[in-house]
Amino acid sequence: MGEEKEVKRVIGLMSGTSCDSIDAGLCEVYPDLSVKLVKGINHPYPEHISAKIFSAFRDELSIKDLCQLNFAVGQCFADAAKILIEEFGRPDFISSHGQTVYHYPYDTKLDNISLKSTLQIGESSVIAEETGCMVISNFREKDIACGGQGAPLVCFADEKWFKNALVQNIGGISNVTVISDECETFGFDTGCGNIMIDYCVQKFFGQKFDKDGEIASRGKICESWLDCLLQDEYYYLNPPKTTGREYFSNQYIENILRTAPEDKADIIATLTALTARTIAQAYERFISFRYDTVIIGGGGAYNKTMMKFLRGYLPKYVQLKTHEDYGISNNFKEVMAFVLLGYCNYYNIPNNLPSCTGAQKRTVLGKVTY
Ligand SMILES: Nc1ncnc2c1ncn2[C@@H]1O[C@H](COP(=O)(O)OP(=O)(O)O)[C@@H](O)[C@H]1O
Numbered sequence: 001m002g003e004e005k006e007v008k009r010v011i012g013l014m015s016g017t018s019c020d021s022i023d024a025g026l027c028e029v030y031p032d033l034s035v036k037l038v039k040g041i042n043h044p045y046p047e048h049i050s051a052k053i054f055s056a057f058r059d060e061l062s063i064k065d066l067c068q069l070n071f072a073v074g075q076c077f078a079d080a081a082k083i084l085i086e087e088f089g090r091p092d093f094i095s096s097h098g099q100t101v102y103h104y105p106y107d108t109k110l111d112n113i114s115l116k117s118t119l120q121i122g123e124s125s126v127i128a129e130e131t132g133c134m135v136i137s138n139f140r141e142k143d144i145a146c147g148g149q150g151a152p153l154v155c156f157a158d159e160k161w162f163k164n165a166l167v168q169n170i171g172g173i174s175n176v177t178v179i180s181d182e183c184e185t186f187g188f189d190t191g192c193g194n195i196m197i198d199y200c201v202q203k204f205f206g207q208k209f210d211k212d213g214e215i216a217s218r219g220k221i222c223e224s225w226l227d228c229l230l231q232d233e234y235y236y237l238n239p240p241k242t243t244g245r246e247y248f249s250n251q252y253i254e255n256i257l258r259t260a261p262e263d264k265a266d267i268i269a270t271l272t273a274l275t276a277r278t279i280a281q282a283y284e285r286f287i288s289f290r291y292d293t294v295i296i297g298g299g300g301a302y303n304k305t306m307m308k309f310l311r312g313y314l315p316k317y318v319q320l321k322t323h324e325d326y327g328i329s330n331n332f333k334e335v336m337a338f339v340l341l342g343y344c345n346y347y348n349i350p351n352n353l354p355s356c357t358g359a360q361k362r363t364v365l366g367k368v369t370y
């Protein structure tokens, strides 16, 4: 408490809703809350582990399996950290987001008891023991306990690092942080990012994702199907709002595919357009002032077709940039953000933004494992 802040070396560990890899990054955090990435790696999950995580997404995992998976994912996260430790030595501490397996941001009540909840696995005790480092983890729970949705948390970092810009992450889910002199920083999930594209590319083309948006570039947008998909009520809800695989589930995707066009590349093109269009529409609906700069991050930044569609849907005067234009890796931006949240926890600095999560107060997120 009140301790003088120092530069810290922190390893951040993160795996998002795409479940494409464990992103691990060694960072330096400075007292002014800026973060520099020293080295980042994408560490794949063993096939059987990612298969289990996808079973959890489908709600097809027993409690026994989930219990085991929590420790197994902790081991995988530790393995990722150890690669960096071997090269650079032990950091001051590790900041681990964990792997979200369930996120329920709705305040449904049963006998007056709220069901709002979130679950990130990747046991921090395993990471701490395997690496010999202190671990700060489990950031989302405290925000929910304070009445928030436990997401989006990255907005806190965006506000520290950017000025007058819309910072748009396109991961499995897409989320934006609105930073402006005109208003308090706010943020929300705009809808799907790559979840539906990944699912359909896997289903129809046997690939994990649409590299560089190549398949989408071969298809054409089916405007009538796109219009139909845009009717989903999520896009009309006022922020703060978050979403996830619980909503945009495999069942949801199978359901929309019943009215999809014949041509498989057209399906991918239209789903790619859907992500771009819902982002642009969210800005039209929920941002009431003029904005000039949109900064894209996350894996979607590498999808050239998605970026092209987004360019077309945004007003002409808006500059479309990626994090790389600001010297921040699109791939490791979220890792860097959770490193910052860990640093703030270490120094007892509130690290949630109630205007983004809906929490009733600012609070210090994260739990410590020594
Ligand atoms: N080169 C690329 N071309 C197109 N899409 C990509 C590329 N690289 C990553 N992606 C997409 O980004 C997703 C991963 O993004 P990421 O930001 O890691 O999301 P999450 O936080 O959900 O893990 C992949 O599943 C894939 O759909």
Ligand SMILES: [Mg+2]
Binding pocket: 015, 016, 017, 018, 019, 020, 021, 023, 171
């Ligand atoms: Mg990822």
